[in-house]
Amino acid sequence: MNASPLSYKDAGVDIDAGDALVERIKPLAKKTMREGVLAGIGGFGALFEVPKRYREPVLVSGTDGVGTKLKLAFEWNMHDTVGIDLVAMSVNDVLVQGAEPLFFLDYFACGKLDVDTAAAVVGGIARGCELSGCALIGGETAEMPGMYPAGEYDLAGFAVGAVEKSKILTGRDVQAGDVVLGLASSGVHSNGFSLVRKCIERAGQLPATLDGKPFREAVMAPTRLYVKPVLAALAQHAGIKALAHITGGGLLENIPRVLPDGLAAHLRQGSWPRSELFAWLQQVAAIDDHEMNRTFNNGIGMVVVVAPAEAAAVAETLRAQGESVHDIGRIAARGTGASVTVS
Numbered sequence: 001m002n003a004s005p006l007s008y009k010d011a012g013v014d015i016d017a018g019d020a021l022v023e024r025i026k027p028l029a030k031k032t033m034r035e036g037v038l039a040g041i042g043g044f045g046a047l048f049e050v051p052k053r054y055r056e057p058v059l060v061s062g063t064d065g066v067g068t069k070l071k072l073a074f075e076w077n078m079h080d081t082v083g084i085d086l087v088a089m090s091v092n093d094v095l096v097q098g099a100e101p102l103f104f105l106d107y108f109a110c111g112k113l114d115v116d117t118a119a120a121v122v123g124g125i126a127r128g129c130e131l132s133g134c135a136l137i138g139g140e141t142a143e144m145p146g147m148y149p150a151g152e153y154d155l156a157g158f159a160v161g162a163v164e165k166s167k168i169l170t171g172r173d174v175q176a177g178d179v180v181l182g183l184a185s186s187g188v189h190s191n192g193f194s195l196v197r198k199c200i201e202r203a204g205q206l207p208a209t210l211d212g213k214p215f216r217e218a219v220m221a222p223t224r225l226y227v228k229p230v231l232a233a234l235a236q237h238a239g240i241k242a243l244a245h246i247t248g249g250g251l252l253e254n255i256p257r258v259l260p261d262g263l264a265a266h267l268r269q270g271s272w273p274r275s276e277l278f279a280w281l282q283q284v285a286a287i288d289d290h291e292m293n294r295t296f297n298n299g300i301g302m303v304v305v306v307a308p309a310e311a312a313a314v315a316e317t318l319r320a321q322g323e324s325v326h327d328i329g330r331i332a333a334r335g336t337g338a339s340v341t342v343s
Contacts, residue, residue, distance in 0.1 A: 070154070111152070188281075195281070254303075
């Protein structure tokens, strides 16, 4: 039997394209370098030394993806910011323990590697790392013919941070009377997009703009990175007792994760602005306020629980760092009611 030679490229894997992507990524990753990086992209494993300013460092890790928001990125050819989403979903989770994100690694998988698309995605990842002060020190690009439809890819990533053992935020000190501050979201972030996509299908005619942005830009606005402003507040104010990243499950299911047993958060309806985007989603989906608050962040991307005596000062610090801060409620005894109410 005379058979012609088969190369890896004939099988659908282009090693040269992968090499070209690595070369495109290197300068992007270089911009994210920080103290502690000993060896980054290019080796079999990345090396990171925990900064010596930590006396009793505890490592905090978080991992996530971007979810079905990627389906809109494919359809609308908008790949520049989903990498920011990827970073934000992990570093914001690490942050709520009081930790400083140190480094990030990503996983990009596709059926056929398009170097320009992948470079745009990784450019967003690098930008997210830069904005949150963590280093992009490694990752994996997997080209797997037959696993993904043409033009599609998947993303995953994880962040590792550090916090002094004595300063870990657990929520154990939260008590009745504490103030609930809400930090504004930039939009839907990266949760609830299965419903967002259904709304887009149902609506048919889409609005030209929402909240002063073209419709697609409003929907695809990347997840806000709260790292630097919140770390600045933590460094200045001992009265911050708990943080909650408002992701899947919305306000109703994320705030209870940082409350001691027997306590509830009572949020005031209308105490933060209502965006056109969320109003449009609720109208098209025809769902009530309760369902909105357990599906979307609904305008609040991070919650800060703080002692009453320091609430005003914490809010001032966060505003000075560029955050939109709203006093949205109080902590109270739970009784027989729900652990989070909005009324």
